[in-house]
Amino acid sequence: MKISARNILAGRIVALTKGATTAHVRLELPGGSIVTASITNEAVDELGLAVGTEASAVIKASDVMIAVA
Amino acid sequence: MKISARNILAGRIVALTKGATTAHVRLELPGGSIVTASITNEAVDELGLAVGTEASAVIKASDVMIAVA
Amino acid sequence: MKISARNILAGRIVALTKGATTAHVRLELPGGSIVTASITNEAVDELGLAVGTEASAVIKASDVMIAVA
Amino acid sequence: MKISARNILAGRIVALTKGATTAHVRLELPGGSIVTASITNEAVDELGLAVGTEASAVIKASDVMIAVA
Amino acid sequence: MKISARNILAGRIVALTKGATTAHVRLELPGGSIVTASITNEAVDELGLAVGTEASAVIKASDVMIAVA
Amino acid sequence: MKISARNILAGRIVALTKGATTAHVRLELPGGSIVTASITNEAVDELGLAVGTEASAVIKASDVMIAVA
Incomplete structure (x- = not known):
């Protein structure tokens, strides 16, 4: 998939906190x-983020x- | 001014294009x-961006x- | 690429208008x-949208x- | 009320989950x-969404x- | 129409500038x-803003x- | 700090509710x-909002x- 968003900044996840429905990465x-x-927490699970x-x-x-x- | 936005990424402007009312920085x-x-072009002028x-x-x-x- | 955005709605482009720097699709x-x-017009060109x-x-x-x- | 937003997509609510302060519809x-x-959960209640x-x-x-x- | 947006601030339009595709109100x-x-300019026309x-x-x-x- | 955002509306905080990770001000x-x-709750704490x-x-x-x- 190629997307119109002008900013795609590659990096590595260094912290991840889940709330009731919203997560901070x-x-x-x-x-x-x-x-x-x-x-969303749902996106964290679906993409297998850690x-x-x-x-x-x-x-x-x-x-x-x-x-x- | 301190702002609630979680992302304040320091850098240097390397390109700036003005359109009719909107600029890309x-x-x-x-x-x-x-x-x-x-x-907005207006913000570019007001902040003196170059x-x-x-x-x-x-x-x-x-x-x-x-x-x- | 898999993205966290919850909404990925598949369709077909039926109109496209370019402005000075911004396009409407x-x-x-x-x-x-x-x-x-x-x-951005730039994204239209880069993704080859029509x-x-x-x-x-x-x-x-x-x-x-x-x-x- | 008429709004400037270009996208007003009519449909039917098929799921609704409330979190601590934020709901997903x-x-x-x-x-x-x-x-x-x-x-917001508040908007869910105010609009009577279900x-x-x-x-x-x-x-x-x-x-x-x-x-x- | 009732909308989930928490902010609906009533006022009066005091300036309006159209660009190529985007207007500032x-x-x-x-x-x-x-x-x-x-x-969008399109929204300005459709809502009859002035x-x-x-x-x-x-x-x-x-x-x-x-x-x- | 001067910011490009066109809207900086001065006022006083009259209510503040924290959720699991997100606060409403x-x-x-x-x-x-x-x-x-x-x-974010984090921004509320960092800016000392009340x-x-x-x-x-x-x-x-x-x-x-x-x-x-």
């Missing part, structure tokens, strides 16, 4: 940046803001 | 990952998806 | 429902609202 | 496609991505 | 706060971030 | 409008829809 990128995703899994953060360009100091 | 993270943001500017990509955790190969 | 689902996506292309609309569950009459 | 479209929405309710999935065009196989 | 709330929406129109800004709770000074 | 704007945000805190709702323009009666 932390992905470490090659340079050390950490990306946090809030996804700490150590190689995965990508997928983000639509219209969901990214820019900030300056 | 590309940010390079320390490890070489590229993040693309689609923001190629070379040190900036951060700000992304709400609920806007991040996870993909596996 | 209309996808018809099997039952006749029409889904409209606003994506009227008639078999494609899917991918939508994160947290971006779907529910309305009743 | 599954809507079946006429052609059999299933749309999953993650909304399995069998005729409802629509409302999605902003800028939240829809396109994927090809 | 500015709404003034009773207390003077200004809300800016980026929607400066002076009484309208509401509709925002899903999961799209709102909180910031402190 | 209600902010009152000067004119009495209420904005509801769904953010009822009475002066805070702003930050919303990207592309996440705002317009509705007319």
Whole structure:
């Protein structure tokens, strides 16, 4: 599958916490940046996600803001 | 200003294209990952963004998806 | 690629309009429902989208609202 | 109420799960496609949603991505 | 139509700019706060929006971030 | 920090409910409008949010829809 989302950031899952229906997944990128995703528990199970899994953060360009100091 | 968004990824702007009302900004993270943001032209002007500017990509955790190969 | 997005709706592109940087793509689902996506022109080119292309609309569950009459 | 969202997909609720504060609602479209929405428990109560309710999935065009196989 | 979005902020349109495919609409709330929406030109035409129109800004709770000074 | 988000609405927190991983925060704007945000519990703790805190709702323009009666 190829997707229109402009951001597909490859990394490795370093933390994963499940809530009642929503899970928080932390992905470490090659340079050390950490990306946090809030996804359904169902998706975590279906994709077989766990700490150590190689995965990508997928983000639509219209969901990214820019900030300056 | 401190913000609730879980993702504040520091980098440097490497490309910037303005459209009629919407601009596309590309940010390079320390490890070489590229993040693309689609923001208003107005925001580009107001923040004084240009190629070379040190900036951060700000992304709400609920806007991040996870993909596996 | 398998993605955490809960909604992957298969259909066929029935209309495609490019703007300055943003394109609008209309996808018809099997039952006749029409889904409209606003994506970058760049993504249209990269995925080779055109009227008639078999494609899917991918939508994160947290971006779907529910309305009743 | 008329809304600017380009996607208003009529269907019927076929599943509904409440979490601590967030609920997952599954809507079946006429052609059999299933749309999953993650909304607040509060909205579920206020709109009186239940399995069998005729409802629509409302999605902003800028939240829809396109994927090809 | 009743919608699950937690935020329906009533106001009046005070500015409207159309781009190639995307329009920017500015709404003034009773207390003077200004809300800016980026929607399709098509939606502007369909809803008959113009400066002076009484309208509401509709925002899903999961799209709102909180910031402190 | 200056951010590209077009909407930074100043107000005061009037309600705050934590779920398993997600919290709902209600902010009152000067004119009495209420904005509801769904953010992580983690962000609530990190920003030290509580009822009475002066805070702003930050919303990207592309996440705002317009509705007319």
